[in-house]
Amino acid sequence: MKRYLFPAVLGAVGCAILISLGMWQLQRMAWKEDMLAQIRARIEAPAVPLPERIDPGMKYMPVTVSGTTTGDEIDVLSGSKEQGGGYQVVSRFLTDDGRAILLDRGFIPQQARHMDRGPVRLKVRGNLHWPEERSGSTPAPNLDENIWFARDVPAMAKALDTEPILVVASVVEGDAQGVEPIPVAIEGIPNNHLSYALQWFMIAVAWAGMTLGLIWRIRQRKY
Template identity: 65%
Template structure:
């Protein structure tokens, strides 16, 4: 019996650890789904007028703004599944009450990069957003060409001479100048906890199978 003791204990402990990791990932899945549901509810909420200042809890808050683009813009390298590579157009925007903010108007294809987009009157429904897209590997913006590789709200605001506030357009009334709105969506938020849980549970099954095989081999040697 002593010959079986170590593999049995190791097998039980290993399975317990792997199963607990799987259960933890299932719990994380529930937490992530609740968080995404809260974000979606905030995205779909009632639009308000532009707040006087930004508070962290205002991220994704729907807003309605009316005014005029300034003709100044930043192009952020981007792409869509259907249209391929292109750019997000971040325009300076002066509201009817004189505030200068930024608007992520949406997507243009690469061939439309040099098309003129002069100042134009727009009424926009969208969501406040402060994306954190820059990482250690993100290149610095090409200020000569006006091309950026991530939406960096404070730096873009400084470049365009606006408040540190970005509205991502969902609906645009007026001349959109060929810019296709890309509304904020939770579809791009990673949620792989179910996959992780399945991996841990599968490893637990494999560990249990290996333990049974080891015990069987020990038993065979006895004879």
């Protein structure tokens, strides 16, 4: 029995750790689903006029703004399932009360990038947003071509001389100039905890199988 003790203990402890990791991922999944439900409720809440004071804690708040684009914009490399590669148009927007903010007007296909989008008056319903799209591997913006590879609110605000406020349009009244709004949605927020949990459980099953195999080999050597 002493020969079986070490592999049995090792197998039991390993399985316990792996199963606990799987259970932890299930708990994380429940937490993430609750968080996503809260974000969805916040996104879909009644819109209010753009507050005078804005802070990142207001992320996803629905707002309405009226004003005029200036013709200055940033083209952020993007893509659409329906139209393929293209760009998200982030425009400098002057509100009726004189504020300069960033307005993510939505998507254009590649061939529409160089079309004229001069100043236009718009009334917009959208959501305040501070996307976290940059990573260590994100290239720096190509300022010569005005192509950006991620939405970076502070950097875009500096480039377009606006407040560091981004409104992502969901409904636009006025001449959209061929730009299709891409509303803020929870679909872009990853929730992979179920797949992670299944991976840990499968590893636990494999660990148990290897433990049983080792015990069987030890028993075979006995005879």
